[in-house]
Amino acid sequence: xxxxxxxxxxxxxxxxxxxxxxxxxxxxxAVCKSWKSAATxxxxxxxxxIPLLMLPEKKEKESTTTTATSTVREFYNLKNFYAVxxxxxxxxxxxxxxxxxxxxxxxxxxxxELGFPFLCEKEYLVESPGALLLVTRSFVxxxxxxxxxxxxxxGDWSDGAEVKSLGTRTLFLGYNSSFSVxxxxxxxxxxxxx
Numbered sequence: 354x355x356x357x358x359x360x361x362x363x364x365x366x367x368x369x370x371x372x373x374x375x376x377x378x379x380x381x382x383a384v385c386k387s388w389k390s391a392a393t394x395x396x397x398x399x400x401x402x403i404p405l406l407m408l409p410e411k412k413e414k415e416s417t418t419t420t421a422t423s424t425v426r427e428f429y430n431l432k433n434f435y436a437v438x439x440x441x442x443x444x445x446x447x448x449x450x451x452x453x454x455x456x457x458x459x460x461x462x463x464x465x466e467l468g469f470p471f472l473c474e475k476e477y478l479v480e481s482p483g484a485l486l487l488v489t490r491s492f493v494x495x496x497x498x499x500x501x502x503x504x505x506x507x508g509d510w511s512d513g514a515e516v517k518s519l520g521t522r523t524l525f526l527g528y529n530s531s532f533s534v535x536x537x538x539x540x541x542x543x544x545x546x547x
């Protein structure tokens with residue numbers, strides 16, 4: 354039986370072009386060196402994807418999320434989802450009853466002394482096991498990221514909220530979705546942000 358790594362490059366590239374999610378594309382590139390060589394920007398397409406939606410993994414747990422794309426064919430009973438506005442304010446949208454949906458601030462904006470000066474950053478929310486993270490990125494050129502654990506319990510930012518290490522996790526940030534992976538499962542460098 355031939356090895357997966359000996360498949361023809363054009364066949365591997367053809368498979369790569371048919372992957373729908375970024376997570377699958379990363380896992381594909383982690384299989385072996387020949388598959389990684391096919392996991393290029395030219396072979397990844399988003400034309401079949403709709404914007405991603407962060408969903409609770411279990412209805413009774415609000416902090417665990419799953420990413421849903423057009424490839425997921427399930428219906429969910431959503432209660433809330435989290436958002437960050439351009440000022441770094443964390444909001445929750447409670448939509449259990451669509452007729453009475455409401456949005457409220459749960460954590461005020463990140464103080465300027467903790468983040469970057471306004472107009473010099475982009476904010477992302479990322480669920481990582483056990484925490485909701487706010488990641489700030491300096492604008493062009495990107496030279497620095499800062500990561501903060503969102504204080505969901507009391508809504509009070511403090512100097513202790515900054516995360517200095519991601520440990521064995523890797524974060525992937527994007528305009529439509531951001532997610533966290535266990536580095537060793539995907540052949541990624543730990544404690545990195547992409």
